[in-house]
Amino acid sequence: MSKIILTGDRPTGKLHVGHYVGSLRNRVLLQNSGDFDEIYIMIADAQALTDNAEHPEKVRETIIEVALDYLSVGLDPAKSCLFIQSQIPELTELSFYYMNLVTVSRLQRNPTVKSEIQMRNFETSIPVGFFTYPISQAADITAFKATTVPVGEDQEPMIEQTREIVRKFNSVYGETLVEPEILLSSNKACLRLPGTDGKAKMSKSLGNCIYLSDPEDAVKTKVMGMFTDPDHLKVSDPGKVECNPVFIYLDAFCRDEYFAEYCPDYACLQEMKDHYTRGGLGDVKVKRFLLAVINEELAPIRARRAEFEKRIPEVYDILHAGSAKAEAKAAGTLSEVKAAMRINYFDDSELIRIQSEKYNG
Numbered sequence: 001m002s003k004i005i006l007t008g009d010r011p012t013g014k015l016h017v018g019h020y021v022g023s024l025r026n027r028v029l030l031q032n033s034g035d036f037d038e039i040y041i042m043i044a045d046a047q048a049l050t051d052n053a054e055h056p057e058k059v060r061e062t063i064i065e066v067a068l069d070y071l072s073v074g075l076d077p078a079k080s081c082l083f084i085q086s087q088i089p090e091l092t093e094l095s096f097y098y099m100n101l102v103t104v105s106r107l108q109r110n111p112t113v114k115s116e117i118q119m120r121n122f123e124t125s126i127p128v129g130f131f132t133y134p135i136s137q138a139a140d141i142t143a144f145k146a147t148t149v150p151v152g153e154d155q156e157p158m159i160e161q162t163r164e165i166v167r168k169f170n171s172v173y174g175e176t177l178v179e180p181e182i183l184l185s186s187n188k189a190c191l192r193l194p195g196t197d198g199k200a201k202m203s204k205s206l207g208n209c210i211y212l213s214d215p216e217d218a219v220k221t222k223v224m225g226m227f228t229d230p231d232h233l234k235v236s237d238p239g240k241v242e243c244n245p246v247f248i249y250l251d252a253f254c255r256d257e258y259f260a261e262y263c264p265d266y267a268c269l270q271e272m273k274d275h276y277t278r279g280g281l282g283d284v285k286v287k288r289f290l291l292a293v294i295n296e297e298l299a300p301i302r303a304r305r306a307e308f309e310k311r312i313p314e315v316y317d318i319l320h321a322g323s324a325k326a327e328a329k330a331a332g333t334l335s336e337v338k339a340a341m342r343i344n345y346f347d348d349s350e351l352i353r354i355q356s357e358k359y360n361g
Contacts, residue, residue, distance in 0.1 A: 001178075005030060006146035008042030008085070011062035012052065015069040016209040017294070018193040018202045020301075021252040022152060026185060028074040030150065039080040040144045040326060041070065043319070046086045047136060050129035051120060067315050069212050072305035077318045083326035084319055085140070090330035094139035094337060095132070101168045102135055102161075110134055112157045138162040142177045143330040150183040152192065173340040177333075193252060194245045198227030210294065212301055219298070223291040228283045235282040241273045246286050253293050262292040 007027060009015065015024065031039055043066050048059045063084065070082055085091060107113060113134060117126055129136075134157075141149055141162050149159055159182045166177040194200055195208030202209040210222050228246050232239035241247040256268045263285075266272045272289075275281040308315055338344040345351065 002037040004038045010048040013204045083322040087323040090334040134161040138165045145178045176340040238279040239276045263289045
């Protein structure tokens with residue numbers, strides 16, 4: 001069996017460093033590993049519209065931003081198929097068929113759906129499209145016969161629901177769909193970066209994100225204003241590194257070789273942490289080091305983005321070609337699904353023969 005990856009992002013804003021350490025960086029590694037036969041990376045605009053239906057311009061404008069972020073981090077259209085979800089109509093049809101295999105109560109029990117509904121304050125005014133998001137995601141995954149889905153821990157219930165749908169479909173209609181496996185990041189510190197203000201999640205509305213496209217001066221303002229240990233008031237005070245955003249970011253980005261160039265007082269991050277913990281190391285010095293580290297990591301990303309920004313029509317061509325390739329793959333799966341469900345009326349010559357004999361002897 002071919003090894004196939006399906007992953008992607010909702011285009012509701014520019015991608016930030018949390019996306020980078022949580023998924024994008026690993027996608028590039030997976031892409032370049034040679035371990036997978038096909039890689040599909042989706043800009044999930046249809047899913048984004050489930051809670052942005054009244055603001056389609058927001059999604060429309062963000063498509064190119066996400067595409068530029070993808071290309072700038074090193075996703076290669078020669079190795080990974082980059083496509084737009086709404087351009088694959090087969091996904092909608094698959095979702096419709098899968099809806100018959102899932103109960104309302106099962107969707108209501110999905111922990112990810114429950115937390116997302118609470119976060120958006122939907123209460124009883126839940127858009128049906130958003131409520132059935134796990135079914136749509138199952139269609140996305142199975143359409144490409146994905147064997148591997150790289151996601152964060154918070155998405156595990158969604159992948160499990162996909163697996164349930166696959167098992168149900170195969171038990172009713174025969175072995176047709178592929179049951180996917182989840183791939184979690186091996187670096188627990190990188191699963192989710194907090195916002196620069198110390199809040200648990202980066203959010204554009206909170207203004208606590210460092211975007212991949214941010215210029216150096218914007219990154220400087222954000223890093224130097226970052227939340228740290230609120231009890232570390234003087235340089236001499238002992239500080240906490242646990243739950244301290246500055247050190248969480250360093251866990252995600254720092255490499256030992258950066259110390260020789262930017263902070264030679266220490267040989268590694270643990271030495272810096274130990275000094276901060278016992279006291280005598282100020283937040284400003286740590287932040288300046290973090291600023292250097294982040295800019296070092298973002299420099300090649302900024303350079304690649306600048307080149308692609310000069311070739312916007314080419315970026316749309318990449319998405320167009322990727323969407324055509326993705327649709328061909330999804331169409332093949334849909335054909336198999338309809339055959340298994342016995343609704344491929346015009347392709348079933350045996351059905352036509354039997355009905356002809358029935359009425360004509």
